[in-house]
Amino acid sequence: MVTFDNCGIYCAQAGIYIDPWKPVDKAIITHAHSDHAHAGMGTYIAHEHAIPVMRFRLGADIRAQSLAYDEMITINGVKISLHPAGHIWGSSQVRLEYKGEIWVVSGDYKLRHDGISTPFEPVKCHSFITESTFGLPIYNFPPIEEVHGDINDWWTKNKEEGKNSIIAAYSLGKAQRVLTHLDTSIGNIYTHGAVDNINKIYIDTIGTLPHTQRIDSSVNRKEIKGAMIIAPPSALDTPWMRTLQPYKLGICSGWMQLRGTRRRRGADRGFVLSDHADWDQLNTAVKETGAERIYVTHGYKSIYAKWLSTNYGLDATEVETLYTGESEDNNTDTQTKLAQDNESIQ
Amino acid sequence: MRAFSELFTNIDQTASTNEKIDALVSYFATADEQDAIWCVALLSGRAPRRTVKTSELWEWSGELSGLPVWLQAESYHIVGDLAETISLLLPSHHTNHDYSLHQIIHDLIDLKGKDDAERKKYITHMWQQFNKQELFVFNKFITGGFRMGVSDKIIIKALAKHYNIDENIVAHRLSGGWEARGNTLNALLSNEDGTTDISRPYPFYLAYPLETAPEELGDVSEWQIERKYDGIRGQIIIRNNTLFVWSRGEDLMTEKFVEFHNLVNMLPDGIVIDGEILPMKDGIYLPFHVMQTRIGRKNVTKKTLQDAPLVMVCYDILEHDGVDVRHLSMQERRAILENVINDARSRNNNLPLLLSPVLECNTWQEVTEERTRSRDNHCEGLMLKKKDSEYKTGRRRGDWWKWKVDPLSIDGVMLYAQRGHGRRADLYTDFTFAVWDGDELVPFCKAYSGLTDKEMLQVDAWIKKNTLDKFGPVRSVTPTLVFEIGFEGINPSPRHKSGVALRFPRILRWRQDKTAKEANTKADLMELLNIYGIGKSE
Numbered sequence A: 001m002v003t004f005d006n007c008g009i010y011c012a013q014a015g016i017y018i019d020p021w022k023p024v025d026k027a028i029i030t031h032a033h034s035d036h037a038h039a040g041m042g043t044y045i046a047h048e049h050a051i052p053v054m055r056f057r058l059g060a061d062i063r064a065q066s067l068a069y070d071e072m073i074t075i076n077g078v079k080i081s082l083h084p085a086g087h088i089w090g091s092s093q094v095r096l097e098y099k100g101e102i103w104v105v106s107g108d109y110k111l112r113h114d115g116i117s118t119p120f121e122p123v124k125c126h127s128f129i130t131e132s133t134f135g136l137p138i139y140n141f142p143p144i145e146e147v148h149g150d151i152n153d154w155w156t157k158n159k160e161e162g163k164n165s166i167i168a169a170y171s172l173g174k175a176q177r178v179l180t181h182l183d184t185s186i187g188n189i190y191t192h193g194a195v196d197n198i199n200k201i202y203i204d205t206i207g208t209l210p211h212t213q214r215i216d217s218s219v220n221r222k223e224i225k226g227a228m229i230i231a232p233p234s235a236l237d238t239p240w241m242r243t244l245q246p247y248k249l250g251i252c253s254g255w256m257q258l259r260g261t262r263r264r265r266g267a268d269r270g271f272v273l274s275d276h277a278d279w280d281q282l283n284t285a286v287k288e289t290g291a292e293r294i295y296v297t298h299g300y301k302s303i304y305a306k307w308l309s310t311n312y313g314l315d316a317t318e319v320e321t322l323y324t325g326e327s328e329d330n331n332t333d334t335q336t337k338l339a340q341d342n343e344s345i346q
Numbered sequence B: 001m002r003a004f005s006e007l008f009t010n011i012d013q014t015a016s017t018n019e020k021i022d023a024l025v026s027y028f029a030t031a032d033e034q035d036a037i038w039c040v041a042l043l044s045g046r047a048p049r050r051t052v053k054t055s056e057l058w059e060w061s062g063e064l065s066g067l068p069v070w071l072q073a074e075s076y077h078i079v080g081d082l083a084e085t086i087s088l089l090l091p092s093h094h095t096n097h098d099y100s101l102h103q104i105i106h107d108l109i110d111l112k113g114k115d116d117a118e119r120k121k122y123i124t125h126m127w128q129q130f131n132k133q134e135l136f137v138f139n140k141f142i143t144g145g146f147r148m149g150v151s152d153k154i155i156i157k158a159l160a161k162h163y164n165i166d167e168n169i170v171a172h173r174l175s176g177g178w179e180a181r182g183n184t185l186n187a188l189l190s191n192e193d194g195t196t197d198i199s200r201p202y203p204f205y206l207a208y209p210l211e212t213a214p215e216e217l218g219d220v221s222e223w224q225i226e227r228k229y230d231g232i233r234g235q236i237i238i239r240n241n242t243l244f245v246w247s248r249g250e251d252l253m254t255e256k257f258v259e260f261h262n263l264v265n266m267l268p269d270g271i272v273i274d275g276e277i278l279p280m281k282d283g284i285y286l287p288f289h290v291m292q293t294r295i296g297r298k299n300v301t302k303k304t305l306q307d308a309p310l311v312m313v314c315y316d317i318l319e320h321d322g323v324d325v326r327h328l329s330m331q332e333r334r335a336i337l338e339n340v341i342n343d344a345r346s347r348n349n350n351l352p353l354l355l356s357p358v359l360e361c362n363t364w365q366e367v368t369e370e371r372t373r374s375r376d377n378h379c380e381g382l383m384l385k386k387k388d389s390e391y392k393t394g395r396r397r398g399d400w401w402k403w404k405v406d407p408l409s410i411d412g413v414m415l416y417a418q419r420g421h422g423r424r425a426d427l428y429t430d431f432t433f434a435v436w437d438g439d440e441l442v443p444f445c446k447a448y449s450g451l452t453d454k455e456m457l458q459v460d461a462w463i464k465k466n467t468l469d470k471f472g473p474v475r476s477v478t479p480t481l482v483f484e485i486g487f488e489g490i491n492p493s494p495r496h497k498s499g500v501a502l503r504f505p506r507i508l509r510w511r512q513d514k515t516a517k518e519a520n521t522k523a524d525l526m527e528l529l530n531i532y533g534i535g536k537s538e
Ligand SMILES: [Zn+2]
Pocket: A031, A033, A036, A087, A108
């Protein structure tokens, strides 16, 4: 019923692709991140909260059909509906049902509540397509409230030292999520233009965010003191950043769980905060679907598929896709085995 | 343990020296006396020996986490650090009980000699007492290698600040071998730890590389110019008629240096000399690798003594007549040193000590010319020392400079790439380079450091796209990228296919302007070997 080809995940019966990376006629988009929502599709189908961002990023004139969660459409006998994925606001799992056979394409997801996205809902199915960005048991994210507390404490400390606090977070999803949990009594909050653009869409279509000020040429940099600044990772090491000195840099990402990544990224502080599922969440999600066939996409594909088949006896296969997961500079190649003399097991 | 693990995190999360010092000072302010001395011992590389095997750590942690061996192995491969991997894989716990740092370390030391069941019981019990951060620190105790970005200088500064003692005194008291168990920092720093250690060396004064034109140092007459020797920096100590020889790594190596054993009878008591230990035969210095082989040998045989007899080229005196003379000027110390050496030589013509000659230069131009003659003397360059300088502690700018000759260099083609370890576990950072031998590429060295972070990411991405074959953590790549490799010396080596072994090879730069065909050849390497390798002066 669902196949994988060189354009993306395909349902031939409905003649529709899910998150295709090459132009096709009809595409269902799980969420508006750029590795899942590509330009050039004839028609887009997505959750109503994802479409404004897609229009902003892919062009105002795209042809798009919006769906609410649980709203069902039928294409050539295939019942199609979207269900909350909890990854970012407007992110969905796609449920496809044809003659009693059910598939769920989960896109990117997490089970923990971030206070902004509609929480993940498990959907029963026969075949489940899951990502595996953090599909290794070393990824066990700390409680979210703890991380929010750490961020506010860090901001307070930096402010006391007369420094700005810059948080690097993806402009779509992570940025709004971080913003909502900031303690606004600590100081002023500023944003990079890329973040501000997405914030505006959020405020227009969904709800409120703490008051922030966009850093553009009209802002006198000398007035930015002890402030919190939310910027996308692409702004790191740019002249823009240098105008905000003195500052401390914090990076919010699941990769920050590893000391090596933390140090290599040159952050003063790494906060383990991810919009993806960690090891336990992945396993819970997979089990709750009740599915027997699991297709594992982007991340530690081969390892995670092996785990699902050897540990849970599931029929798990890895699938090549062009989705990239959480970070643009993290190539997590897992094909090579370790062969090290003094610390390895064998 | 909680306070120490927080200290560790605070240190780990900053690159600023001052913040590291502040973190240590506030730790010392509240820490238990025995915890504080263990903190210094651990951070200065004096961790106790391992009492638990790696295989046991994997086995026991696997039982607690319930994870299969293959998944532990995959996890380790991604993380790249044993202690960290195990702390991430173990289920984390939150208990309110705080264990004392010194108690944990003492328990770990005492594990030695206990049977397997007892050791397992202790470790697995402790694993269930800690949060993630503490688990990592605890595992670092077990696996060793605890330094973690804290230099001796940082520790010394923090202690000097906390105890309000001069840094030089702190440095001296901390050097050499001392026991942390049953000791306190107070006792150690006030020299009342009962072990008035007569072997204790002084911290070495180290020079910074000269980065400006020498003219900027001012009048040449204010500077003492010496050669920079290519041996092992050491201190010869004679106190209570006993000889001690320390190397710069602060290893007591007295036994290795048989040649010096008779110095007790040749030099006055209460003396500490700083110099370079080198192999020398018939008045000619032998290359460094001769010395390396000699040091590596367990037993010094008659033959080694004949083939590679050692001398010390002396350049400073730190203690004379039992008195610390480091505060005297270079010039004054030099005068004492000359007296001591010349006097000893007049009574023993087989004295294994030489004076490091002072080069007579009247202009910086002459100094520059002397530098170009360094390699002819098997030297690495020049040392420029201010004549009125004290003997300081550690690496300091201003009074002593090393002015090395430019490294030798050759352009090689990248053949293999290997994953880095630890913090570079997900990047290909260790490379093997080759030169052309006709149509064939012959590997001649491995090197890793030298690229900028940005280049490293670029090269890493390139490697992943241009892999020919994978075996273990190594990939062979299409021979395309050319790098300029710098090195300090070249020696013949029948073990290597290229026939040579390089000293301290490192990447000088990525030659993006060159194609693989334009890299150097084996013949070029042989030519360098003929000019700079062994044997030329014999
Ligand atoms: Zn996403």
